[in-house]
Amino acid sequence: MEVNAKQDLRNFLKKALENHRDHKEFADDESLFVSGRLDSFSMMTLVMYLEEAFGLDFSDFEFDVNLVDSVNAIEVLVDAKQAV
Amino acid sequence: MTLVFEDYLQIPSVEVALDAFLHGQPYPIGVGWACLLLSTAKYALTIALWSALFIGIARLAGYRLPRGCWRPLESRTLMEYFNRFHYYFKELLVDFFFLPTFFAVFRGYPRLRMFFATFMAAGVGNALWHFLRQIDNVATMGLAGAIDSFTSYLFYCVILATGIGISQVRASVGIRPSATHFGMLYSGLCVWSFVVCLHVFGGESSRHTLLDRVLFMMSLFGVA
Numbered sequence: 204m205e206v207n208a209k210q211d212l213r214n215f216l217k218k219a220l221e222n223h224r225d226h227k228e229f230a231d232d233e234s235l236f237v238s239g240r241l242d243s244f245s246m247m248t249l250v251m252y253l254e255e256a257f258g259l260d261f262s263d264f265e266f267d268v269n270l271v272d273s274v275n276a277i278e279v280l281v282d283a284k285q286a287v
Numbered sequence: 288m289t290l291v292f293e294d295y296l297q298i299p300s301v302e303v304a305l306d307a308f309l310h311g312q313p314y315p316i317g318v319g320w321a322c323l324l325l326s327t328a329k330y331a332l333t334i335a336l337w338s339a340l341f342i343g344i345a346r347l348a349g350y351r352l353p354r355g356c357w358r359p360l361e362s363r364t365l366m367e368y369f370n371r372f373h374y375y376f377k378e379l380l381v382d383f384f385f386l387p388t389f390f391a392v393f394r395g396y397p398r399l400r401m402f403f404a405t406f407m408a409a410g411v412g413n414a415l416w417h418f419l420r421q422i423d424n425v426a427t428m429g430l431a432g433a434i435d436s437f438t439s440y441l442f443y444c445v446i447l448a449t450g451i452g453i454s455q456v457r458a459s460v461g462i463r464p465s466a467t468h469f470g471m472l473y474s475g476l477c478v479w480s481f482v483v484c485l486h487v488f489g490g491e492s493s494r495h496t497l498l499d500r501v502l503f504m505m506s507l508f509g510v511a
Contacts, residue, residue: 222463239353242370243381247389248459251397255389262390 204279208256213254213274219245231274244272257281292325299485301326305495308503319507327486331359332372341375363464363474365447365454368482369409376416377408384412401459402452410448414441424493436493439500443488449480 204212214223216235225240241249249271253259257280263265269278292298299307304314314322322351338355345352354374362368369377385408393400418438424433457463464474487504488497495503 224459238351242374243385244366244370244405244455247385247401248295251387251459252400262394266386266390 208281209274209278210278212252216241216274219248227276231278233274234269234272234283236272249277252261253277253281255283259284271278289329293493294330298322298325298331300329302490302492302494305499306325306505309495309499313506316507316509321484323463323507327483329488330374331356331451335359338373338375360475360479362413362478363471364406364458365478365481366458367454368478369451371448380408380412380416384408396455402456405452405455406448408448409451410444413448414444417444421493428493433493435469435496439488439490439495439497443485444498446485446488 205263212244215235216229219241220229221242223245229235229240236246246268250261253271254261263284271277293300298318298321299314300445301322304319305311308319310428313319322420335356342355343350349488350373357371357374362371385404388407389404393403411499414437418433418437421437424436427435464470484504487507490500
């Protein structure tokens with residue numbers, strides 16, 4: 204994932220957290236969904252963002268929250284799908 | 288809570304107020320609204336109590352569950368209310384209804400996709416859950432009777448799901464309540480007014496039909 208794209212992703216997640224009135228910083232390896240900081244509806248807006256920004260098709264594989272649980276996990280997912 | 292609300296405060300439940308209305312001896316409008324407000328409060332406190340109990344037991348057992356009923360009075364949108372009020376019931380509906388729908392249909396239409404998936408979870412999933420919970424009604428009333436007695440709750444689910452769906456779509460396009468104190472108060476009041484009014488239809492008692500409840504609701508506004 205390119206640096207700019209990663210920063211855009213971080214900005215998207217930061218805004219999602221702020222919408223949940225969570226203004227704490229988050230690390231790239233920090234759990235966002237399993238930890239409960241973001242909920243399932245935020246997950247779906249993230250899925251739509253990833254579909255649009257990176258052309259991912261989530262119907263291609265079994266969806267699991269751990270695939271998008273942190274910035275690092277999303278980066279791995281995007282890189283793997285773009286390499287195919 | 289029944290002891291406090293009904294025995295000490297002498298404020299009857301909505302079902303009792305409904306019975307009185309249907310027997311031609313309605314309570315004054317103010318008392319009717321008090322019944323509705325306190326019944327909603329009692330329901331919210333019951334959910335909060337049980338949620339806290341389950342979350343507490345799970346945490347004692349070592350599971351890191353984040354929340355059950357989490358400050359629902361702070362909700363500024365219906366979507367937020369649904370998220371906060373009954374977190375794990377909502378998560379259950381999301382897993383079994385929202386996600387499969389979301390990944391399956393209307394992929395080219397983001398707003399419709401979000402609305403429809405939300406409707407399937409908060410409406411269809413919610414209704415199915417509650418219908419199956421009272422499946423013994425099918426044995427005692429027959430299928431037609433059980434469905435007939437469920438129409439009010441079905442109406443409740445449809446209206447709730449439509450409201451949450453619209454709220455979800457509005458949030459996804461960036462429409463959010465004002466962050467001023469007045470804006471927060473106003474949006475909170477709107478959310479809870481909706482919840483209180485809808486509570487008339489959310490009773491799982493099969494004694495009152497949808498029409499009975501609509502007429503009772505109209506009477507609270509002085510119409511019927």
